[in-house]
Amino acid sequence: MDTGKNRYIKAPLGMKDLFPEERVLWEEIESVAREEFELSGYYEIRTPVFEDTRLFVRSIGETSDIVEKEMYTFGDTTDSMITLRPENTAPVMRAYLEYELHKSKKFQKFYYIGPMFRKERPQAGRLRQFHQMGVEAVGSYDPLLDVETIKVATRVYDRLGLSGYKVKVNSIGCEKCRPGFRDLLKEELRRYKEELCELCQARLDRNVFRVLDCKKKKCREICNSVSSIENHICSGCQDHFTTVKKTLEDIHLEYVVDQNLVRGLDYYTKTVYEITHPAMGARDTICAGGRYDNLISDIGGPPIGAVGFAAGIEASLIALLKTRNKENQSGNPPVVLDVYLVSIGSETRSYCFRLLNNLRHAGVSVDMDYESRSPKAQMRMANKIGAKFAIVIGSEEVEKGVIKLKHMQTGEEKLTHDPEEAIRIIRE
RNA sequence: GUGGGCGUAGCUCAGUUGGUUAGAGCACCAGGUUGUGGUCCUGGGGGUCGGGGGUUCGAAUCCCCUCGCUCACCCCA
16 A cells, blocks of 8 residues: 555545635535525435435446446445445435325425445546535426426526536436337437447447437437437427426526437436536536436335436536636635734743633634744734734733734734723724 | 556656756745744755666666556446
8 A cells, every 4th residue: 555656545536635725615506506496495305325225226227337337335234235325316215205205295395415426437527426416306297397407507507607508408208108219219220230339339239328429420420310309209298398498498598409318317207408518528517407207116106206406516616617717716715714813922822822712702713823833933824824813912911911903904003901892803 | 347648845847868966936944023924035844756676887767567646438417
């Protein structure tokens, strides 16, 4: 283990630390998201980071890459296996069913923010521990909800000041019409089998729909010449999709229909959507979601419709940073202390520590030196951390019982005997 | 799992026909007022040149292996 850049233990591959400076933007994103989610009537649910492995196998699909090779699965003390959640839709539905909400409060709107885990090779905006924020509207088939969730996502981005994102929507049909289209697509694409890339030839059998979003030019051309799903979904799905599109237009939400938009997770039905941003790397999705009317029954519940999305926080952050740099904006300033307490001479330190705690008790944010540094060094620190005031206490001040306040920006110094007065000055 | 690129100070990086004690900027620390910051000046600490092996009189530099990071593929937020 001593072969790395240094000999210290490092964070596991694809896991990142978040230091105070970076946390500022994270908190902005999270708080804006919370506000917008709650503004639309979604309530936070916190589920465990571990779930019974079977939950993901049944919901995401046994043959999906996520289940086959990307899950962190462990045995625990019982004979069941548990898995670090690779996504949070299934856990939320699990909780919904576990408490039998479909019997008491069938229609529910949830949101969540938290870490997810997938054991894949990390790359731009994609980590092994990553974070998602998302909403789930459970218990209704209403297409208005499909639109509402999209709108919630764009509201979050708009309020964060993110520009340049693009909303793509599509309908992938339901359990009635999708199998028929799948067979048709397979049949049509087979005719071009030799011309498809090696990967797509494999996808032909594994998951035909994936051929539709292949990046290779040749494959794209072939896909464009093949029957489009729009004309092959059932009338119910057609109606649903038409309402979705019309409603998007009603509320002036800009979008494009992308016939080649498919989703990787098995549980999606009807509406699927994606928000992309060019600041990302090769994978430009920052938010993705759709309707999943079969998921709840897949995991053993009654047939209940639901729709939702998950937005990648790291991905959104990258997009946001790019946007803001362009506009020459910096993030919010870090935490700023009201006061840095400069103590001169070791004999004043206990006096200063009492003063420090009195100030904190009064709600003044304050810190002091714990390294026995010189007054000059302490002043430098006061300046570096951007404290509004320095309070300078030496033996002279202790003897006279005064507090010496220095305003860091003006350099003006004030003396007072009255601690209340000092607090007033600081609060001005 | 596969492929490309890259590993020199805490950070960003110079350092290629292989040649003395490996550099800069920033950051950090100290001094320039034995009790006062920001600018400025001076000085300082800090590097097994990712690690191991090989070639050579001599390797940060060339070769092999290895580890790590990164981007991309698969897949996905």
